[in-house]
Amino acid sequence: MHFLNESDPIKPRYIFFHVSSDGCILFRFEYKPKKIKTENGKKLKLVTLPSPLWEEERSTDGSKWKFLEHKGPVLAPPYEPLPGHVRFFYDGKLLRLSAPAEEVATFFAKMLDHEYTTKEMFRKNFYKDWRKEMTSEEKSKITDINKCNFTEMSEYFKAQSEARKQMSKDEKLKIKEENERILQEYGFCVMDNHKERIGNFRIEPPGLFRGRGDHPKMGMLKRRIRPEDIIINCSKDSKHPKPPQGTRWKEVRHDNKVTWLVSWTENIQGSIKYIMLNPSSRIKGEKDWQKYETARRLKKCVERLRAQYREDWKSKEMRVRQRAVALYFIDKLALRAGNEKEEGETADTVGCCSLRVEHIKLYPKMDDQEYVVEFDFLGKDSIRYYNKMPVEKRVFKNLQLFLENKQPEDDLFDRLNTSILNKHLQELMDGLTAKVFRTYNASITLQQQLKELTSPDESIPAKILSYNRANRAVAILCNHQRAAPKTFEKSMQNLQTKIDEKQKQLSATRKQLKGAKTEHKASHDDRSKKMVEVKRKAVQRTEEQLMKLQMQATDREENKQIALGTSKLNYLDPRISVAWVKKWDVPMEKIYNKTQREKFAWAIDMAEEDYEF
DNA sequence: CATCCGACTTGAAGGGAAGTTG
C-alpha cells in the first residue's frame, strides 16, 4: 500500500505513504536514491534518510495522543453457582458451600487434572486464600485440604467443555456472532484520527494464580476486578466509557503522556495491569520501528564498543572490569540485563547482572578447548539456560578474580547492576540499553544467515526451510525454547508414513513413465507420445511433492524444542524478512501470517529487496 | 544512592478455529 512519487526530476526523492487500515495516511518515509532502476532491470538503490518524516506531526513534549475515546473494558462475567446436583464432599460427607467459597473451590476443581494442584506450595497458598472466602461455619468444618473432594465439580466442568464441543453448528455460530459483536463494540478505540484495534479489552477473570517455575505465590487467589478497581484513561473531550449500572470507576483520568486506556492493580504482586492497543496500531508500530532504528545505530558503532569493553577488561577498577565482562556476555550470548528481584516474591531466576557464583563453572581446559565457561541457570520464565563457551584468557582470568572468596549464592558481579550498566551504555550511544544488544544480534544474525543459507535456484519450499533455519539460529541464540509438543513423535511418524507412501508412488509413476516410453518407441504414434508427456509430468509433480514433504520433516525435526515465534515477533527487524521475500519472490504469507502482516504493515510498505539492516 | 513504582516489551502455554484426513 504505497505510492511512489518522483517529486523532483533532477534530484529524485521517493516518498512512501503508509496507509492505515482505516484508509488514512499515517506517515511518510522519504528515500533518497543512490541508483535508479534502469530499463534493463538493474537494481534500484535506495537509502533511508536518518529520520523519517511523519505525515502527522508528533509532539515533542512527550504526549502520545491528543484525542482518545473508547468504550472501557469488558468485565469478567459474574459467578454462576453450580447446579444442585454437583456436590462437594468433605471427609466423605456432603457439604453445601456458600457461593463465595464455592466459586474459589471451582477454580481449584477446574485445575484438578493439572500438575499444579499436586504441588505442596500451590495447595497451601490456595487453601489459605480459600479460607478467607469461607463463612465461619465452613471455616470450622473444613480444616484439612486433603479431605476435600472436588471430583464432582471437576467432572461437571469436563462435561461442560465436552458439551461445548458437541454444540450444533447453529449454536456455535451464534456464539461466534456474539463474540464478534463484543469485539466490534469494545475492541476498538479512536486515537487521534484513527480507529484502532485494542489488544486486550477484557479484564482478567478471577482464578488461581499460576506462576512459572518454582513460584512462591502459586495457587493464591487472583481476585475479581470490580469497576471500583478500574482506572479509565481517555481524553477530556471524548465520550467517557460508562461503568455498569449502579457502579463507578475508581478514577477517570486524562493522561496523554501514556498509551494505556484502562488499568487496575492486581492483588498477587501488587503490580499494575493495562489495556493497551494492538500491535497493528500506529502507536505500537512507531515504537517498534524506533526500536530497530536504535539497533541499527548500534550496528554502526558496535565495533567501537567492543574494542572499548575489551580494553576495560584490563582496567584497574573492579567495577569497570565487571561491567566489561558482563557486557561481553550480553553481546556474545544475548543474555538479558538481569534486574534484581525481590526475594521470596517471585521464582528465583537471573539474567546477566544478577548471575551468581553458583551459575557458572570455569574450566581452564575442557576437551580440546581452553578457558571454557559453563553457564547453567534459570532465566526468564524459569527457562534453563545451559551453555559452554570458550572465552578469551583475559575474560577467564577476570572471572576467576570475581569468584575469589565468594560463596555459591553470592553475586558474580557484586559491583554491578542494570542501572549502572545502562547508564554506562547510554553514555556510549544515545538510546543504548542492554536489551538493544539482543535486538541487534538477533537481527544481524538473521540477515547473515539468510545470505548464507539461501541458494538462488532452490525451490520455494527449500527457500522457506532456509528461512526457518535462519530464524532458528536466532531462536537458539536467544534461548527461545518450548516443551516438545505432546504429539511430536506421532506427528513425526505420520509425516514419515506420508513420505514413504510418496516414495512408493514415485517409483510406481517412474515405472509407468518407463512403460510409456517403451510403448512409444514401439508404436511412434501421437497417442503414446502424449502418454509419455503425461507420465513425465506426473513424475515431476510427485518428485516435488516428495521434496516438499521431506523439507517439512526436516524443518519439524529441527524445530522440536525451539520456538520461533518470539524472535520473529520481537527481535527480528521485519524489513529484513520483507526484503528477502521480495528478492526471492517467496509469497509473503509463507513467512508472515495475517496477524503478523498487520503488525509489520509499516515494514512491508517500507522495505525493498535491497534493504540492509 | 537505594528503593519503589509505573509503563511498556517480551515470553511460553493453552485453547479453540481452521484445515486435513480416513
Next chain:
DNA sequence: CAACTTCCCTTCAAGTCGGATG
C-alpha cells in the same frame, strides 16, 4: 463429516528500564 492435527490467537506472567522518592 467426524476425528484428528496444525496453527493461530489470546492470555497473562515476567521481564526491562526510566523516573520519582526519601
